[in-house]
Amino acid sequence: MGASRKSxxxxxxxxxxxxxxxxxxxxxxxxxxxxxxxxxxxxxRGKIVCIIVALACCHxxxxxxxxxxxxxDKRAVKIVTDETGRRVAIPLSVQHIVTLAPNxxxxxxxxxxxxxxxxxxxxxxxxxxxxxKPHVGSPQTPSLEAIVALxxxxxxxxxxxNRPETVDALARLGIAVYTSDPHTVRGMLDSIARMADLVxxxxxxxxxxxxxxxxxxxxxxRIAELPLVHVLFVVWEDPLITIGQNTFIADALRWAGAESxxxxxxxxxxxxxxxxxxxxxxxxxxxxxxxxxxAASKSSELESLRARPAWKALKAVELGxxxxxxxxxxxxxxxxxGAIEQLARELHPEAFALNASGGNFVGGAGLQMKMAxxxxxxxxxxxxxx
Amino acid sequence: MRPLTxxxxxxxxxxxxxxxxxxxxxxxxxxxxxxxxxDIVDTLYKAAVGRREEVPVEFWQVVFGxxxxxxxxxxxxxxxxxxxxxxxxxxxxxPLADPYVLGVSSGAALGAIISLIAAPHVVGAIQIAAFIGxxxxxxxxYFLGRRGGQLDSPTLLLAGIVAAxxxxxxxxxxxxxxxxxxxxxxxxxxxxxxxxxxPTTNVLGWLGFLFFVFIVAAGAMYTTSSDLNxxxxxxxxxxxxxxxxxxxxxxxxxxxxxxxxxxxxVSGAIGYVGLLIPxxxxxxxxxxxxxxxxxxxxxxxxxxxxxxxxxxxxxxxxELPVGAMTALAGAPVFIYLMRxxxx
Numbered sequence: 001m002g003a004s005r006k007s008x009x010x011x012x013x014x015x016x017x018x019x020x021x022x023x024x025x026x027x028x029x030x031x032x033x034x035x036x037x038x039x040x041x042x043x044x045r046g047k048i049v050c051i052i053v054a055l056a057c058c059h060x061x062x063x064x065x066x067x068x069x070x071x072x073d074k075r076a077v078k079i080v081t082d083e084t085g086r087r088v089a090i091p092l093s094v095q096h097i098v099t100l101a102p103n104x105x106x107x108x109x110x111x112x113x114x115x116x117x118x119x120x121x122x123x124x125x126x127x128x129x130x131x132x133k134p135h136v137g138s139p140q141t142p143s144l145e146a147i148v149a150l151x152x153x154x155x156x157x158x159x160x161x162n163r164p165e166t167v168d169a170l171a172r173l174g175i176a177v178y179t180s181d182p183h184t185v186r187g188m189l190d191s192i193a194r195m196a197d198l199v200x201x202x203x204x205x206x207x208x209x210x211x212x213x214x215x216x217x218x219x220x221x222r223i224a225e226l227p228l229v230h231v232l233f234v235v236w237e238d239p240l241i242t243i244g245q246n247t248f249i250a251d252a253l254r255w256a257g258a259e260s261x262x263x264x265x266x267x268x269x270x271x272x273x274x275x276x277x278x279x280x281x282x283x284x285x286x287x288x289x290x291x292x293x294x295a296a297s298k299s300s301e302l303e304s305l306r307a308r309p310a311w312k313a314l315k316a317v318e319l320g321x322x323x324x325x326x327x328x329x330x331x332x333x334x335x336x337x338g339a340i341e342q343l344a345r346e347l348h349p350e351a352f353a354l355n356a357s358g359g360n361f362v363g364g365a366g367l368q369m370k371m372a373x374x375x376x377x378x379x380x381x382x383x384x385x386x
Numbered sequence: 387m388r389p390l391t392x393x394x395x396x397x398x399x400x401x402x403x404x405x406x407x408x409x410x411x412x413x414x415x416x417x418x419x420x421x422x423x424x425d426i427v428d429t430l431y432k433a434a435v436g437r438r439e440e441v442p443v444e445f446w447q448v449v450f451g452x453x454x455x456x457x458x459x460x461x462x463x464x465x466x467x468x469x470x471x472x473x474x475x476x477x478x479x480x481p482l483a484d485p486y487v488l489g490v491s492s493g494a495a496l497g498a499i500i501s502l503i504a505a506p507h508v509v510g511a512i513q514i515a516a517f518i519g520x521x522x523x524x525x526x527x528y529f530l531g532r533r534g535g536q537l538d539s540p541t542l543l544l545a546g547i548v549a550a551x552x553x554x555x556x557x558x559x560x561x562x563x564x565x566x567x568x569x570x571x572x573x574x575x576x577x578x579x580x581x582x583x584x585p586t587t588n589v590l591g592w593l594g595f596l597f598f599v600f601i602v603a604a605g606a607m608y609t610t611s612s613d614l615n616x617x618x619x620x621x622x623x624x625x626x627x628x629x630x631x632x633x634x635x636x637x638x639x640x641x642x643x644x645x646x647x648x649x650x651x652v653s654g655a656i657g658y659v660g661l662l663i664p665x666x667x668x669x670x671x672x673x674x675x676x677x678x679x680x681x682x683x684x685x686x687x688x689x690x691x692x693x694x695x696x697x698x699x700x701x702x703x704x705e706l707p708v709g710a711m712t713a714l715a716g717a718p719v720f721i722y723l724m725r726x727x728x729x
Contacts, residue, residue, distance in 0.1 A: 122704065137418075137704035140570060144581075145419035146703035148447050163570050168509070169583045173451045270562070 080198065083181035083191065084159060086167075090176045091153045094199045098152040101139050101161045103333035104180070104195075105130045108156075110334040111196050111204045118150040126328075126335065144169055154178060156195060160248070160332065180332075184251040185340070188332040189213060212337045216255060219344045222351040223257035229347045230261040231323075232281035232316075235330075240271045248332055256343040257351075258283070273310040280314065283321045283347060287330060298324045323347065390674050398671055402684040406461070409688050413457050413695040418703045419448045455589055456580050459652060460694045460708070461687040462596050463580070464659055466649040468686025469604050471660030472667075472678055473642030476614045477635060478543050484661035485646040488531075488546030492553035493523025494650040498575055499560050502568045510585025512575070513651045520647030523549060528639065537635045578656030578709025580694055599648055604683060607641040610634045611675035618673075656709040658716035659689050666720065669727050689716075 077089040096118040099105040105124040108117050119134040121142060136146040139161045147155060152175060157167050159181040170177045178198060182188040189209045196205020233249060235241045243249045244264040253260060261281040262271060286301055302322050305311040316322065323346045328335035345352045414426055429445045432438055438446065470485040478487070485491070497519020501511045527549050531542030561572070575582075584592040613634045616624040621631050649656070667681045690708065693715060697706040 135703060137702070140574075141581075141705040141707070143418035143698070143703035143705055144452055145417045145448055145698075148444055148452070149419045151444070163574065165571065165574075165582045169581065172583055172587065173447045266563070 077176075080178070082178045083194075084164075084167075084179045086171070086177075086179065088171075088176050088178055090178065090198055092200075094153045096150060096152045096154075097199060098136060098147055098150055098155045099124065100136070100142060100155060100157045100166070102126065102130075103160075103331040104156040104158060105133075106331065106333035106335055107192055107195060110208055111192075111199075111201050113199060113201055113204075116199065118152055119147070126333075140166075142166060144173070147175070148173065152176075154199065156180065158182075158332070182332045183246070183248055185216065185248075185255055185332075185336065188248070188336065191332070192334065208334065212334055215337050215341065219255065219257075219341055223344055223348050226257055226348055226351060228254070228257060228259040229282050230279070231258045231283040231285045231347070232261050232276055232279075233285045235268060235287070237286075240273060240276070241268050242271055243267070244269055249330060252329060252336060252340055253285075253343075256340045257348050258285070258343065277310065277313060281316055283323055284314070284316050285323045285325050285343070287325055287327055298322060390672070390677060395677050395680065398677065399680050399684060402681060402688070406684055406688050406691070409691050409695075410457055410461075413460075413691050414449065414453050416695050416699050417448070417453060418698070419444070421445060421448060455584075455593070456694065457691055458593050459580050459596075460690040462593070462600055463649040463653045463656060464663075464686035464688070464690030465604070465683040466600055466645040466686075467656065467660035468663040468682040468689070469607065469679060470642040470645040470649070471686075472664035472675070472682045473607050473638045473645070474660075475664055476618055476675065477537075477638045477642065478539050479618065480539075480543065481665070482661075483543075484658075485642065485649070486550070486655060486657075486660070488527050488542070488643070489523050489550030489553055490520045490643055490646040491650050491655040492550045492557065493526075494520040494647060495572075495576060495655065496553050496557055496560075497522075498654075499557060499572055502572055503560065503563060512571075512582075513585050516651040517647055520643070520650055523553065524640070524643040524647065536632045537639060542639075574707055575654040577707040578654040578712070579707045580653050580690075581705065582653070584652075596648065596652065600645065603641045603644045603648070604679070606637055607645075608676075608679050610637050611679055614638065614675040618675075654707075654709065656690065656712055658712045659686050659693075662716050662720045663689055666723055669723055 076092040078092055079087055079089050082088050095116060097108060097113070097116050098119045099108055099117065100121055102121070102124045105117070105120040106126050108114065109127050109130065114129065117130075117133055119136050120130055121139045122135045122137060123139055124130040124133070124135075134146075134150060136142045136150070140163055144166070147170065155170055155175055155177045157177055157179045159179060162179070167177050167179055178195065180191040180195065182191045189212060192212075193202075193205045193209045196202055196208070231253065233243050233253060235243060235249075242262050242264070243253075243260055244267045245260070246265070247267050250260050261279045262269065262275070284305070301324060302317070302320060305314075305317050305322070311317050323343060325343050326335075326339035328339040329343070411423075415421070415423055425445060426449060429441050429449050432441050433450070467485050471483070474483040474485060474487060475481060477483075494516040497515040497517070498512045500519075501508070501515030505511045527542070527546045528537070530545035530549065531537060533541045561569070586592050613624065613629045613631075616627055616629050617631060617634060624631055646660070663686045664678060664682045667678055667685050671677050671681050689712070693711040694708045696715065697708045697711040700706065700711075
């Protein structure tokens with residue numbers, strides 16, 4: 001074993017040849033070829049075993065596929081086209097739902113269907129009860145096995161966070177997957193109504209959507225006459241990433257009476273700070289640091305921005321025009337409406353100062369607003385369940 | 387060193403196949419869905435005798451729908467990468483060579499990204515585009531890497547490395563154009579991932595086709611193994627001993643590149659296996675390519691199946707991409723083995 005004790009490889013490789021010559025070099029060529037053949041067969045044998053195993057697997061996979069088909073044929077299904085254009089056979093009576101994204105989990109709770117929710121992802125934290133449901137992993141890398149183990153009649157996915165590969169793989173196992181793909185706030189409301197229909201909660205869905213739409217209209221009525229506020233929506237601070245014109249968030253901003261100061265075709269454009277200085281947004285909208293309350297995070301964010309040389313020159317930072325939006329803002333879920341209300345209040349306080357006692361607007365700062373919104377959500381759930 | 391006999395190669399490979407079998411059984415048993423060995427054996431038995439209707443649907447889904455296809459793909463990818471790595475190390479006469487050193491993976495990644503931008507959500511497009519990218523890179527580097535009409539190792543290495551970094555630069559540029567779900571898909575692809583479903587519903591045909599390509603390419607490389615041993619001592623010496631060096635290099639180059647392209651197209655760029663497994667096998671079984679090629683193939687399969695099992699279970703129910711696991715576990719294991727052999 002002297003050769004292989006050496007650490008480097010090249011010395012070993014050099015030795016190989018002498019070994020070869022020692023073993024085979026002096027044998028007639030026919031012997032060498034027989035040797036090669038024999039080894040080829042040895043190798044082939046391993047491969048043959050592999051092939052047999054593979055064949056067996058595939059045969060069985062096909063069999064499994066047909067078994068799944070047979071099982072689902074026994075139950076009544078309806079064929080629907082989901083929002084990505086896939087055709088899905090969904091059981092008429094859906095009893096077990098698995099959601100693959102936080103906004104979908106929230107929607108299910110808002111519809112009062114938490115009893116049918118068999119599992120969700122480890123990102124699902126709203127409402128708090130969702131954390132106690134069995135998790136199937138993260139939205140991007142869920143365990144397909146864990147999903148199978150929950151016997152879902154329907155899996156809900158979304159293009160905004162799930163991978164198409166996950167949807168494909170589940171569909172091949174014969175599991176019904178409905179993928180939602182909202183690009184606007186209205187699209188989200190339509191999507192909620194459609195999903196409610198699928199799980200046999202069409203009435204609750206219509207009621208929820210009507211209620212959310214009414215709230216949106218109420219906000220719109222107050223701010224429709226006002227000019228849009230130019231804001232910089234900060235998705236990520238370092239590197240600075242903002243939103244493009246075609247994102248969901250851009251649409252939600254418009255509902256809140258704001259407009260992204262940056263015009264970009266890309267969905268998540270990376271910006272130079274110079275560009276921000278050039279456009280001088282009126283407000284800077286940040287997404288919150290989860291560890292802090294909104295009020296605390298607003299002042300600390302302002303402080304940290306004022307400490308940065310490029311940022312402190314911005315008029316918005318100088319004037320303290322910073323809004324910490326609710327983290328619901330980047331989730332296409334019912335909670336988004338509350339986040340829009342909150343942002344609208346912060347950006348257009350004058351529109352909400354009058355008649356503050358009327359309607360849904362309880363008054364106060366963002367934190368209170370958020371609490372009010374979530375209390376309201378709970379009320380909705382109860383009323384839907386009834 | 388005992389002489390290398392056919393019998394010894396046979397027994398070594400049989401032993402490694404046994405080890406692979408054990409790893410496969412462990413991999414079948416482990417996972418987020420709890421299933422006992424008895425149930426697995428029962429499911430397999432009933433599959434074999436055609437009494438599938440007696441098995442719960444979920445066992446079918448887990449064993450045949452999820453775990454076995456993934457294990458089969460892992461075996462294929464591991465064997466391909468490791469064989470390709472051994473081939474490139476000989477071809478370039480460089481212990482640092484791995485299957486990706488000549489830019490095949492960058493070419494495949496570029497193909498995959500272009501397909502994601504041009505035709506997102508088309509089933510199978512990413513695999514086909516990745517293979518086209520890999521094949522174009524193989525051809526391009528081949529023509530750049532020739533000198534005086536034949537493959538010259540240093541020229542080839544330089545051409546490959548430059549091609550790889552150029553392609554990576556294009557990828558970086560394109561990545562800024564991609565958003566949302568495409569970006570997520572490509573990130574997983576770049577890390578190496580066995581979860582992507584095959585491009586056709588005929589899993590049997592798909593795996594059969596992949597294994598057929600593997601056997602042809604690996605077999606072609608194996609026919610050159612005696613000559614490779616000679617070339618490793620020096621091309622001049624090998625020529626004097628009657629080896630057709632140009633032909634051997636051409637065969638090894640094409641075979642190793644096809645194997646890499648094959649693996650990368652179906653699973654993305656899984657790192658480390660192609661570099662480390664040939665070295666590990668050299669430590670254990672010596673440097674003769676007649677022994678090294680088959681042992682590296684089986685060893686690579688073992689490594690990937692093991693890594694994928696870990697990737698599925700360590701942070702269950704979330705799954706890690708297998709490429710992250712091979713890189714995470716590969717380096718320490720290799721350092722340990724290397725230091726132990728030196729003692």
